[in-house]
Amino acid sequence: MEDYLQFCQGKTILVTGGAGAIGSNLVRALGELGARLVIVLDDLSSAVRWNVPDLPNVLFVEGSILDEVELKRVFFEGPELVFHLAALFANQNSLDHPETDLLVNGLGTLKMLQYSALARVKRFVYASSGCSIYGSSAPLPLTEEFVSLHLSTPYQITKMLGELYCNFFHHQYDLPVVKARFFNSYGPGELPGQYRNVIPNFIYWAMQGKPLPITGTGEETRDFTYVGDIVDGLLRAGYFDAALGQEFNLASGKETRIIDLAEMINAQVGNKAGVVFVPKRKWDTKSRLLASVDRARKLIGYEPRTPLEKGLLQAIAWFKENWERITAAARFEPGVSSAVRLK
Numbered sequence: 044m045e046d047y048l049q050f051c052q053g054k055t056i057l058v059t060g061g062a063g064a065i066g067s068n069l070v071r072a073l074g075e076l077g078a079r080l081v082i083v084l085d086d087l088s089s090a091v092r093w094n095v096p097d098l099p100n101v102l103f104v105e106g107s108i109l110d111e112v113e114l115k116r117v118f119f120e121g122p123e124l125v126f127h128l129a130a131l132f133a134n135q136n137s138l139d140h141p142e143t144d145l146l147v148n149g150l151g152t153l154k155m156l157q158y159s160a161l162a163r164v165k166r167f168v169y170a171s172s173g174c175s176i177y178g179s180s181a182p183l184p185l186t187e188e189f190v191s192l193h194l195s196t197p198y199q200i201t202k203m204l205g206e207l208y209c210n211f212f213h214h215q216y217d218l219p220v221v222k223a224r225f226f227n228s229y230g231p232g233e234l235p236g237q238y239r240n241v242i243p244n245f246i247y248w249a250m251q252g253k254p255l256p257i258t259g260t261g262e263e264t265r266d267f268t269y270v271g272d273i274v275d276g277l278l279r280a281g282y283f284d285a286a287l288g289q290e291f292n293l294a295s296g297k298e299t300r301i302i303d304l305a306e307m308i309n310a311q312v313g314n315k316a317g318v319v320f321v322p323k324r325k326w327d328t329k330s331r332l333l334a335s336v337d338r339a340r341k342l343i344g345y346e347p348r349t350p351l352e353k354g355l356l357q358a359i360a361w362f363k364e365n366w367e368r369i370t371a372a373a374r375f376e377p378g379v380s381s382a383v384r385l386k
């Protein structure tokens with residue numbers, strides 16, 4: 044086994060948001076790779092308890108990163124590493140709930156950094172968002188040097204704010220921070236929902252024989268990254284010293300048109316209902332997303348390995364295995380702003 048896969052052995056690790064789409068996959072990996080204890084702090088505001096891996100070395104604490112009592116409780120366990128993934132997710136949700144977005148993603152991240160600094164944790168890995176923080180006028184492929192002040196949703200602003208607080212704690216308190224900028228994660232463990240990403244929602248509609256709603260022309264592109272590759276990047280971020288103080292993209296490095304994605308999912312599921320075009324959302328100002336992974340490759344040896352076709356099959360298999368639980372948990376309440384809903 045490679046060194047970076049062994050680093051968690053015997054360690055106590057805190058994962059905030061560990062019941063979520065990416066967190067649940069990270070928790071499973073850490074648990075199976077031999078962590079002494081993986082503490083999950085998640086308030087289940089956008090997740091379900093059954094998604095937390097049922098392993099003997101995983102301790103689930105239901106609570107908020109804003110709650111001092113819960114923070115004391117989890118830090119009392121003495122985590123050496125913190126993976127901070129809890130967040131209000133994502134763009135549309137933040138338009139509908141801007142104050143909660145600032146509380147959770149801003150103040151919540153500040154509290155996590157304060158507790159981590161006081162506890163002198165060996166590493167604090169922050170889940171940043173490459174899809175968010177580069178704005179819409181950056182040259183492609185997106186590289187880490189580019190900085191934009193023209194962000195189009197509260198979520199994009201607060202994901203950037205989290206990075207700025209990480210930098211502050213790194214400089215002022217020598218907290219060993221790492222900022223991993225994810226791009227369009229997808230895969231097993233991600234529920235469909237009003238505020239969720241396009242892939243779980245497409246799979247959900249396709250499995251019900253409904254047309255897939257495309258917000259825009261379908262020519263828009265995204266850099267879809269299999270969750271297993273993101274988890275691999277996070278494990279590397281937790282191990283390699285070259286990552287300390289750095290920010291880097293975790294992406295697939297490949298661009299996919301939304302229309303091609305929809306057709307791929309319809310073909311894999313066997314859905315004959317095709318697609319429907321619905322108006323673009325005003326905040327959705329990015330027509331193309333493609334990230335460079337050169338910096339992550341250089342610093343931590345990151346290499347995205349999962350082709351989209353293969354990753355989609357894994358996600359669809361997870362949907363089939365958990366269909367009843369997924370349909371019971373899928374949340375498609377009417378949004379305050381415009382949201383895509385299929386009757």
Ligand SMILES: NC(=O)c1ccc[n+]([C@@H]2O[C@H](COP(=O)([O-])OP(=O)(O)OC[C@H]3O[C@@H](n4cnc5c(N)ncnc54)[C@H](O)[C@@H]3O)[C@@H](O)[C@H]2O)c1
Nearest residue numbers: 060063064065085086088089090107108129130172227228
């Ligand atoms: N999924 C993506 O494509 C993507 C892309 C870029 C960045 N990210 C970032 O990665 C992280 C994980 O994303 P995800 O896709 O797994 O989202 P997710 O919504 O599935 O996970 C976030 C988790 O945080 C929990 N949570 C929310 N508020 C909380 C609070 N106050 N206290 C404790 N827990 C709370 C939710 O219940 C959920 O389980 C987030 O920080 C997100 O901003 C995700």
